[in-house]
Amino acid sequence: MTDTPDLFPAPAPAASFTLDAPVTVGDAEVIPAGTVIQVRRPTSGELRGLTINALLNCDVVALLTLAPRITTPMIPKGATLDPADLTQLGGEVMDFLLPRAAKAALPTS
Numbered sequence: 001m002t003d004t005p006d007l008f009p010a011p012a013p014a015a016s017f018t019l020d021a022p023v024t025v026g027d028a029e030v031i032p033a034g035t036v037i038q039v040r041r042p043t044s045g046e047l048r049g050l051t052i053n054a055l056l057n058c059d060v061v062a063l064l065t066l067a068p069r070i071t072t073p074m075i076p077k078g079a080t081l082d083p084a085d086l087t088q089l090g091g092e093v094m095d096f097l098l099p100r101a102a103k104a105a106l107p108t109s
């Protein structure tokens with residue numbers, strides 16, 4: 001018997017956060033405050049054109065470039081996010097990018 005690739009891989013792990021403020025594009029509100037945003041672990045293809053360093057530093061441009069690729073409901077390209085919501089998104093992305101060994105070494109409260 002030969003090994004066959006998994007044709008239906010398990011979905012990527014996800015996290016979520018609740019928006020403190022609406023997401024807007026121009027003057028239009030596209031996602032209301034209070035909406036739960038699902039964030040899934042990015043794949044290598046979704047990271048194209050970005051640097052891990054920029055994402056780990058919560059670079060605004062890098063996070064807003066990645067957001068439409070990994071969020072549900074999708075945070076659209078060109079969207080404006082409240083700084084608190086951008087920080088929540090960056091925290092979830094950072095958590096996905098850190099290796100397990102690095103997470104284990106972090107102090108707990």
